[in-house]
Amino acid sequence: MADLRILVTADDFDLGAEAARLEAGADTGAVVTFTGRVRDVDGGLRHMEIEHYPGMTEVALTRIAEEAAARWSLAAVTIVHRHGRLAPGARIMMVGTASRHREAAFEAASFLMDYLKSRAPFWKKEVTAEGAEWVAAKDSDEDALDRWT
């Protein structure tokens, strides 16, 4: 069974340390990580606020990780997601997968991201000089799930 690590935190995380943890098994040949970060496209972003649903968040992320581990041969899965106030450039979240082979590690990481985007209870709000606005969900994110069903 894959080693699952789920972390929901206000704090920043250390990608190098998370990757080192993923690499730990003797049979792990491939580690893929995805890191999401607060973009500041127009230069006007003061900060981002991420709200979540404590309790359900951990349950939802664990379920998504378990689903990935059931579909691909994985030694380890990591999901870290921050909440609270994040400055432009800050890391928001990461997923990581460890496997024998690159295909499984890549596909599982992509799967985790697609499900996390639309099925984990996080909501982003962007605060600019003009005010605050909740980020709208994209149809393309919902559509991305189709390729896994």
Next chain:
Amino acid sequence: MADLRILVTADDFDLGAEAARLEAGADTGAVVTFTGRVRDVDGGLRHMEIEHYPGMTEVALTRIAEEAAARWSLAAVTIVHRHGRLAPGARIMMVGTASRHREAAFEAASFLMDYLKSRAPFWKKEVTAEGAEWVAAKDSDEDALDRWT
């Protein structure tokens, strides 16, 4: 134009530092990394030796990175590949991509790996108690290129 970083080295590398470098642009929302590592499946591996073709290696890796940057909208591409003697568990190489969106970062990283496997002049040799053996190329690695053409 994407920021390309190509490094061929005998030394280990710091994935966290490489990822931080990839994250540097204001417009980067997504960073994907792949790390390859010496597996010891049967417990009998003493070490791996990686030979390469100095001169051609850098040219080939740069060309692969440029091709990825031409196909996807990327802020940065990193390829690091080690050579020489590597112990079981050691990191062999990494690729990293930075983009606005996750799809481009994932696809480009997968593309880089597929080309690097079959088009960059590296050769792996496994040394066990029984002797030394050059790793055979896999048909599946050659076939993996088909999806990009």
Next chain:
Amino acid sequence: MKLQVLYFAWLRERIGLGREEVETQAATIADLVAELRAREDRYDLAFSDMAAVRCALDQELVPIDTPLGTAREVAFFPPMTGG
């Protein structure tokens, strides 16, 4: 029965609270929404576009017509935007 009802993101902001205890005889989540909307304008406004509302029953995503059954917690929120 007594239910914990939770609101997130702009639903929380429009209704003006994140959690409340509700006494209800509603059979389904949709019935509960109808009861809440009848209460006060802020609820009516928050739930005016149900296509933009998702719900969870005891922390599991479910359709709006799901029976409340013996659930203890219902949550309402917009489509998720994590990652």
Next chain:
Amino acid sequence: MKLQVLYFAWLRERIGLGREEVETQAATIADLVAELRAREDRYDLAFSDMAAVRCALDQELVPIDTPLGTAREVAFFPPMTGG
């Protein structure tokens, strides 16, 4: 003409050297291989299965029937196994 000829991995091991200067009038890489095979058994052995040999001309992967032209460096090696 004078060419730098390089060998890697098991080609290097079978031939017993990694690099040599070769004086040749060969028109193509395939012609050069034929010349080398005629020289000594160790070359003949190394090049006995050309399906397992790849080549580069001035550090660029090319087919075996590529003309040598004004190239200065030819390399022979098995299929690559990086990554």
